[in-house]
Amino acid sequence: MASLYTCRACSKLASVPAPAVNPRPSRLQSCLPSQTRRTYAAVPRPPPPKSSPTKPDLAKPKTPGTPKSPIKPSNISAAFAEKLRSKAPILTETYVAYGAAEQLFKECSRPGDYTIPQALEKGGVIPVDKDGVHLGVGKGWWYETLGLQPNFNNWTQITFLHLYLLQVRIRMFPSSHAPTWIQQLTNHTFYAAEDRLAVYHHFTQNSLRQKYLKEMFSAWRGALLAYDEGLMKGDAVLAAAVWRNLMSANPDTDFRKLAQVVAYLRRELRRLEQATDDEVAVGNWKFGADPGVEKVELVELAGREKA
Helix, strand or coil, X not given: CCCCCCCHHHHHHHHCCCCCCCCCCCHHHHHCCCCCCCCCCCCCCCCCCCCCCCCCCCCCCCCCCCCCCCCCXXXXXXXXXXXXXXXXXXXXXXXXXXXXXXXXXXXXXXXXXXXXXXXXXXXXXXXXXXXXXXXXXXXXXXXXXXXXCCCHHHHHHHHHHHHHHHHHHHCCCCCCCHHHHHHHHHHHHHHHHHHHHHHCCCCCCHHHHHHHHHHHHHHHHHHHHHHHHHHHHCHHHHHHHXXXXXXXXXXXXXXHHHHHHHHHHHHHHHHHHHCCHHHHHCCCCXXXXXXXXXXXXXXXXXXHHHC
């Protein structure tokens, strides 16, 4: 059994504190410079600026202006569209031309418009002429005075005649915009033609409609070339182009009325030439009175006297 007794000598020796031992510095530590701890003094703040007396405002007092009226939603849309068009005119021109060209086309097709009431009746029989061409009902100078039959072909040629007048004017648009307007005007023409073939003529087969539309496109290209030639070479050549296209080269044509059509074309071209681009591009252009108002009797009498 261990004893808890400790002798006096051992107890005295244990109470004496051990001397502090300073370790010998190594060679590496002796080569390094002594590092002192860095103290960061507080950065003195600059004194606050002396408050200078405020100068009196010598500007004239602002007079209260009239409050601006809030912009209506429709005006906001119009302003946004105008801003977008100014930033990207080429991108937005197609959308602008689409709506205006539709209205211009309706004005071109108005003089030769016709209907077939029997086609809208259930079980109705569409009347035809001796050649089997569908006949409709139409009014106006072109049918009642000129003597054209109200059918699809004559509606096409009367519309082409007015389309040509507008196309001549649209060619004067900026070169970056004119092709878009011409294309949109042409597209609306053939959209309406296909719709007319389906509604009034019951051409339900797509292949049959496409056949008529291809023939119509060929006739349109030929009319463009013929009317351009007549516009450049004179009224005699222009009258021959109208006689071939509009009157199907009918030898029994009343040439007095043919002269009225030529005078009508010249008059409308002059009106379009005097109009601004905006007046045409807005889509509200209206053609003048029909060719029946043109005076051609003096031209005919002068020709007979010379003969």
